[in-house]
Amino acid sequence: MGEKKLSVNGARLRASIEELARIGGTSGGGMHRLALTDEDRRARDLLQEVTQASPASPWPLYLLARAQRATGDLDGAEKSARRLLELSPGSVSGAHALAQVLTERRQFAQVIEALEPVIGQAPEGRDADVALLLTHLGFAYQELGQFDKAVGAFDRAAALDPADPSQGYYLGQALVAAGRFDQALSYIRLRRATRPSDPRLARVEADALRGKGRV
Structure with missing residues (x-):
């Protein structure tokens, strides 16, 4: 049998993207990770696909960084946030996303540097x-x-x-x-x-x- 494909409800997917971005934007984003559904993970994966298709678009990268943080992928979230700052030096959104990841890791000197x-x-x-x-x-x-x-x-x-x-x-x-x-x-x-x-x-x-x- 081939790989099982996830059935996606469009409205639910949009809601998942919005919720992941919201969770990833809170100071306690990690507290929500155990409640994530397959649809939530699909939302994160969709954002990854969007950023791969449009690698120079800052906003999807910001949403992806927040979604990755919400799902516990701090390495991915840091990479996305730093990529956003490369595309848009001085980006307030990129700096915010990066600061959240570094703070969660307790890398406070790097927060200041960023x-x-x-x-x-x-x-x-x-x-x-x-x-x-x-x-x-x-x-x-x-x-x-x-x-x-x-x-x-x-x-x-x-x-x-x-x-x-x-x-x-x-x-x-x-x-x-x-x-x-x-x-x-x-x-x-x-x-x-x-x-x-x-x-x-x-x-x-x-x-x-x-x-x-x-x-």
Whole structure:
């Protein structure tokens, strides 16, 4: 008998591609891998076929990198992301995809190496996207114990995307990690004035007070 072919439902396949891209774009993408179906894997394979047919098209490469990460193929995801950056130097999407893979591998020095030049030459009008890259950069600095640089990255991210409530939390955390407790308290209390019910901000405030020896 010949190789069994997978019967593919077009609507389900499109949904799988979208879902794989979504999963691959989350910080915990790997948590979803055990739930992947044959259709999901077919979606990944289809993206591979598309990129082979149109190797100079950046967007399919970005989707493929995210799909590969969602299915646990970190080597493939890194290769696709780096290929995207070769095609489009300075690509914010390519840098994001690469940073996710390197972060999952805990290769934080490489995250910094990959992101700093892209952030420095990012085009106008991409503030939210650049803020996302700065967030990756801040976490990488923090993991390497470079707390003041982490504060700088999160501060820039919060300024670029003030509507994202997570940015205030990240910056507050970084200030506490840097031992800048008074700054952390001032900043977090300012943020809590507009978000009094956010438990994350309350937790950072408690950490800052504890750092000052007041809790």
